[in-house]
Amino acid sequence: MSKENPPAGVPQTIDSLSIDCTIFGFQESNLKVLLVKHAEGIIKDRWALPGGWVAYNEHLDDAAYRLLKDLTGVKELFLEQLKAFGEVGRYPGKRVITIGYYALTRPENYQLIPGFTASDARWFSINEIKDLPYDHSEILSFSWQRLKRKVKYAPIGFNLLPEKFTLLQLQELYESILEIKLDKPNFRRKIMKMDLIVSCHQKQQGVSHRAANLYHFDKKVYDQLTEDGFIFEF
Amino acid sequence: MSKENPPAGVPQTIDSLSIDCTIFGFQESNLKVLLVKHAEGIIKDRWALPGGWVAYNEHLDDAAYRLLKDLTGVKELFLEQLKAFGEVGRYPGKRVITIGYYALTRPENYQLIPGFTASDARWFSINEIKDLPYDHSEILSFSWQRLKRKVKYAPIGFNLLPEKFTLLQLQELYESILEIKLDKPNFRRKIMKMDLIVSCHQKQQGVSHRAANLYHFDKKVYDQLTEDGFIFEF
DNA sequence: AATTCTTATAGTCATCATGACTACAAGTAT
DNA sequence: ATACTTGTAGTCATGATGACTATAAGAATT
Numbered sequence: 339m340s341k342e343n344p345p346a347g348v349p350q351t352i353d354s355l356s357i358d359c360t361i362f363g364f365q366e367s368n369l370k371v372l373l374v375k376h377a378e379g380i381i382k383d384r385w386a387l388p389g390g391w392v393a394y395n396e397h398l399d400d401a402a403y404r405l406l407k408d409l410t411g412v413k414e415l416f417l418e419q420l421k422a423f424g425e426v427g428r429y430p431g432k433r434v435i436t437i438g439y440y441a442l443t444r445p446e447n448y449q450l451i452p453g454f455t456a457s458d459a460r461w462f463s464i465n466e467i468k469d470l471p472y473d474h475s476e477i478l479s480f481s482w483q484r485l486k487r488k489v490k491y492a493p494i495g496f497n498l499l500p501e502k503f504t505l506l507q508l509q510e511l512y513e514s515i516l517e518i519k520l521d522k523p524n525f526r527r528k529i530m531k532m533d534l535i536v537s538c539h540q541k542q543q544g545v546s547h548r549a550a551n552l553y554h555f556d557k558k559v560y561d562q563l564t565e566d567g568f569i570f571e572f
Numbered sequence: 573m574s575k576e577n578p579p580a581g582v583p584q585t586i587d588s589l590s591i592d593c594t595i596f597g598f599q600e601s602n603l604k605v606l607l608v609k610h611a612e613g614i615i616k617d618r619w620a621l622p623g624g625w626v627a628y629n630e631h632l633d634d635a636a637y638r639l640l641k642d643l644t645g646v647k648e649l650f651l652e653q654l655k656a657f658g659e660v661g662r663y664p665g666k667r668v669i670t671i672g673y674y675a676l677t678r679p680e681n682y683q684l685i686p687g688f689t690a691s692d693a694r695w696f697s698i699n700e701i702k703d704l705p706y707d708h709s710e711i712l713s714f715s716w717q718r719l720k721r722k723v724k725y726a727p728i729g730f731n732l733l734p735e736k737f738t739l740l741q742l743q744e745l746y747e748s749i750l751e752i753k754l755d756k757p758n759f760r761r762k763i764m765k766m767d768l769i770v771s772c773h774q775k776q777q778g779v780s781h782r783a784a785n786l787y788h789f790d791k792k793v794y795d796q797l798t799e800d801g802f803i804f805e806f
Numbered sequence: 807a808a809t810t811c812t813t814a815t816a817g818t819c820a821t822c823a824t825g826a827c828t829a830c831a832a833g834t835a836t
Numbered sequence: 837a838t839a840c841t842t843g844t845a846g847t848c849a850t851g852a853t854g855a856c857t858a859t860a861a862g863a864a865t866t
Contacts, residue, residue, distance in 0.1 A: 349590075350628045354583035355658075355669065394584045394667055398658035422656040422671050424589075424632035433628055435589065435669075437656050487725070506842080524825065526844070531823095547841045548832040569805050740813075758854065760815075765852095781812045782861040 353432040357402050358389035358423075358474060360438070360481035361410070363445035364498040367507075369464045369514040370445065371478065374409065374456035380430060381471040387478065388456065389436065402439045409459065411451055416442040416497040420480055428473045436473075440481040442497035464514075489515050490570050493534055493563050496555045502538050504550040505529065512572065520572060532568075534559050587666040591636050592623035592657075592708060594672070594715035595644070597679035598732040601741075603698045603748040604679065605712065608643065608690035614664060615705040621712065622690065623670065636673045643693065645685055650676040650731040654714055662707045670707075674715040676731035698748075723749050724804050727768055727797050730789045736772050738784040739763065746806065754806060766802075768793050 361372040373385040388409050392401040398419065407413055420438035428434065450459040470478060488494055495508055509525045512518075529535065536556045541549040595606040607619040622643050626635040632653065641647055654672035662668065684693040704712060722728055729737075729745055743759045746752075763769065770790045775783040 349588035349625045349668075352586045352589045352626075352628070352669075355586045356583075391583045392586075392658075394586070395660055397660050398656060398669075419655045421653050422632060422669075424626075424671070426629055426631050434583075435586075435632075435656075437658070491721070504843090521825070521827090522842090523827085523844075523846085528824085545842085546834050548834085548843050550843055569803070571803050571805075738814090755854070755856090756813090757815075757817080757856085762853085779813085780863050782814050782863085784814055 352435060354434045355392040355398075356389055356434055356436040357392060357398070357405055358387045358436050358438055358472075358477050359402060359406065359417075360387055360440040360478055361406070361443055362440065362481075362485060362498065363443050363461055364511050364514070365445050365461060367510045367514065369511075370461040371464050371467060372409075372443075372445075372450070373460060373462055373467070373470075375458035375460075377457040383457075384471050385460075385462075385467075386471050387474045388459070392437070398437050402437075402441075406441060409451060409456070410443065410448055412443065412448050416494065418484075420477070420484055423473055423477060425473060436477075438477045438480060440484060442485075442494055444498065444500060446500060486516055491567050493555070493560055493568070493570075496560055502540065502552040502554050504542055504552060506550060508535070508553075516572065518572060532559075532563075534563060586669060588668045589626040589632075590623055590668055590670040591626060591632070591639055592621045592670050592672055592706075592711050593636060593640060593651075594621055594674040594712055595640070595677055596674065596715075596719060596732065597677050597695055598745050598748070599679050599695060601744045601748065603745075604695040605698050605701060606643075606677075606679075606684070607694060607696050607701070607704075609692035609694075611691040617691075618705050619694075619696075619701075620705050621708045622693070626671070632671050636671075636675075640675060643685060643690070644677065644682055646677065646682050650728070652718075654711070654718055657707055657711060659707060670711075672711045672714060674718060676719075676728060678732065678734055680734060720750055725801050727789070727794055727802070727804075730794055736774065736786040736788050738776055738786060740784060742769070742787075750806065752806060766793075766797075768797060 363370040363372065372388065374388045375385055376382055388405060390401070390405045390408075392398060396404075399417070402417055402419070403413075406415065406417065417439060418441075420440055422435055422437050424435045426433065428436070445461060464478075464482065467478065469475070485494075489512065495511055498511060499507060505526055506522070508529065509520055509522065512525075513520055534556060535553040538552040538554055540552045542552060543549070597604040597606065606622065608622045609619055610616055622639060624635070624639045624642075626632060630638075633651070636651055636653070637647075640649065640651065651673060652675075654674055656669055656671050658669045660667070662670070679695060698712075698716065701712065703709070719728075723746065729742055732745060733741060739760055740756070742763065743754055743756065746759075747754055768790060769787040772786040772788055774786045776786060777783070
């Protein structure tokens with residue numbers, strides 16, 4: 339650190355504030371995370387969580403939204419702050435605090451735009467990710483843990499699945515987030531009793547086996563459950 | 573704000589970083605929060621959450637511990653970060669980000685030491701608190717919400733109750749945190765089945781009715797449950 | 807000394823959710 | 837025609853839950 343250390347109890351300037359975000363998606367029955375390859379800076383050419391700097395006059399949430407919009411072009415997504423990560427040595431040579439966020443998206447809804455701050459962007463299966471720079475591994479595992487918890491009291495499938503989905507897709511979403519195996523008939527029974535999802539009266543197309551029924555979320559029940567909270571224990 | 577607003581995407585200095593902490597305690601069958609009256613500064617003579625400044629070379633958690641130790645003299649307590657509160661206008665004239673924490677304590681274990689940064693310190697029933705300065709009301713309600721959630725998957729009674737306690741005390745703890753009424757026999761049955769608490773083979777003293785048995789937490793089971801997570805739904 | 811009050815603690819009972827299954831349906835692939 | 841895959845319906849024993857009743861053990865009041 340380049341600064342003296344004045345007595346505690348006195349306001350002190352912090353060099354910079356950044357945002358780092360774990361963006362979750364669900365593709366091919368797997369929980370995915372979006373990583374970017376930085377175009378410049380200290381970790382040029384390494385895969386890392388997408389992030390950026392918070393402007394002096396910018397609300398933290400606004401900064402996070404801005405970064406995500408730059409990267410994905412999507413404005414509508416679930417975004418929530420995790421916490422501040424403030425290890426003293428986490429950033430070389432300066433005191434930089436980063437605010438961790440996580441987001442839930444539907445990858446099929448848009449194209450990635452790596453252009454601006456990143457040279458490349460790609461979805462990774464969460465299990466294949468290792469050795470991220472800075473404290474990004476810590477942020478990622480914190481994100482996943484938060485998601486594991488969130489999934490039990492909020493119907494977050496809404497933010498990760500396509501508009502219309504099968505019960506198996508929903509089940510696999512839970513399975514991949516929670517890293518567990520579920521019984522199919524029991525899962526059906528449980529999920530259907532919540533009245534959260536509604537039949538589209540449509541069948542799956544182009545599968546080489548019996549086509550499953552398609553369902554969509556009931557927005558009203560969804561909002562009600564989100565507000566009241568609910569428990570979804572497996 | 574006194575600064576220009578440079579283009580986003582460039583690191584920018586933040587004036588200061590502070591800590592604000594909701595300290596929970598449990599007294600007289602009520603959930604309490606410790607507030608301090610500030611001795612100086614912008615909010616002199618107003619009750620507010622205890623807080624202070626983070627030093628340039630100080631880890632966030634260390635800063636929070638330091639503040640709590642100065643105030644309560646206690647080193648052993650449960651402390652967890654909530655999140656960063658970064659509203660642009662939350663602090664007059666400067667850009668100050670505050671990191672919210674919450675702590676769980678046993679009020680009977682120590683004396684408050686308001687001396688250093690605060691002129692006074694006192695426990696308030698959580699329901700009587702209103703109109704806190706800055707965004708402290710938001711931090712407080714966020715803390716409570718976190719506690720409500722935490723209580724369902726971690727045996728946090730350990731950190732709030734005295735060493736030896738009765739089942740009714742434990743029940744009232746849950747009731748006051750969750751703002752619900754519980755059935756006594758059913759609560760007993762449920763809690764006893766978890767094997768989390770163990771009889772001290774001692775009776776309550778000095779009560780004007782049938783004395784209840786005293787219990788203590790089983791540290792081993794407690795640690796196991798804390799690690800594995802558990803669900804405590806009412 | 808008897809009664810009343812308060813809280814502790816034991817136990818009952820119907821209902822419901824759950825986990826572990828079996829069975830069969832509806833398609834595609836061979 | 838039959839094998840294979842996935843979808844969907846239903847059974848059944850077990851255990852948890854919520855709503856109770858009943859009784860115990862004191863202290864306080866009359």
